[in-house]
Amino acid sequence: MTTHPMDVSPALNRRTWLTMTAWSAMILVGCEKRVPYSFKGLDLTGAIFGRSFSMTDIDGKVRTLSEFKGSIVMLFFGFTQCPDVCPTALGRATEVIRLLGDDARKLQPIFVTIDPERDTEILLRSYVGAFDKRIIALRGSTAATAEMAKEFKVFYQKVVTGKSYTMDHTTLTYIFDTHGLLRLAMKHEQSAADFSGDIKALLA
Numbered sequence: 001m002t003t004h005p006m007d008v009s010p011a012l013n014r015r016t017w018l019t020m021t022a023w024s025a026m027i028l029v030g031c032e033k034r035v036p037y038s039f040k041g042l043d044l045t046g047a048i049f050g051r052s053f054s055m056t057d058i059d060g061k062v063r064t065l066s067e068f069k070g071s072i073v074m075l076f077f078g079f080t081q082c083p084d085v086c087p088t089a090l091g092r093a094t095e096v097i098r099l100l101g102d103d104a105r106k107l108q109p110i111f112v113t114i115d116p117e118r119d120t121e122i123l124l125r126s127y128v129g130a131f132d133k134r135i136i137a138l139r140g141s142t143a144a145t146a147e148m149a150k151e152f153k154v155f156y157q158k159v160v161t162g163k164s165y166t167m168d169h170t171t172l173t174y175i176f177d178t179h180g181l182l183r184l185a186m187k188h189e190q191s192a193a194d195f196s197g198d199i200k201a202l203l204a
Helices: 010-031 085-106 121-129 142-151 192-203
Strands: 054-057 062-064 072-078 107-113 136-139 156-161 164-169 173-176 182-186
Touching: 072 085, 072 192, 085 107, 085 192, 107 121, 107 142, 121 136, 173 192, 182 192
Parallel strands: 072 107, 107 136
Antiparallel strands: 054 062, 054 136, 072 173, 156 164, 173 182
């Protein structure tokens, strides 16, 4: 009896159909496009400011942006006698650390004082340490502070209040990627979840 080339057993037909179905499913999955993550913060990719800094920490060591390559840097400017914005920002930083879990080891929060006149090394150590000891506090001379603020487009000014003074200042938090490049500006009103989500996206 002559067998036609297309005469195959039902079992073989079934195996062939299952194989083709499996391959088709794999092709469809491979063709699916990943929906790009939408940052919650302001995307500053390609910014030509905030490129570097050189400032002394509370142990007298000069710190630079480049030394933190490999980590995400979360940079905030403030002062220890700030009544609300600064403690809120530092409290949020501790919550971000918690939300990141194991990825927190890849995060470096940095607090830069804009009030070096009053914010001594001892005061800064106590202040940031009350939130999380992983936060690095930086303090420079009046001139160095002004220079760094200019590079990062940060506004600040002394406001006299009776016999004392307070400080008006920019409340943004800057986020740098692991290559040391400025990527995001987070608003003060944004949540720790917004921060941690964007940081995880940069680490992905």
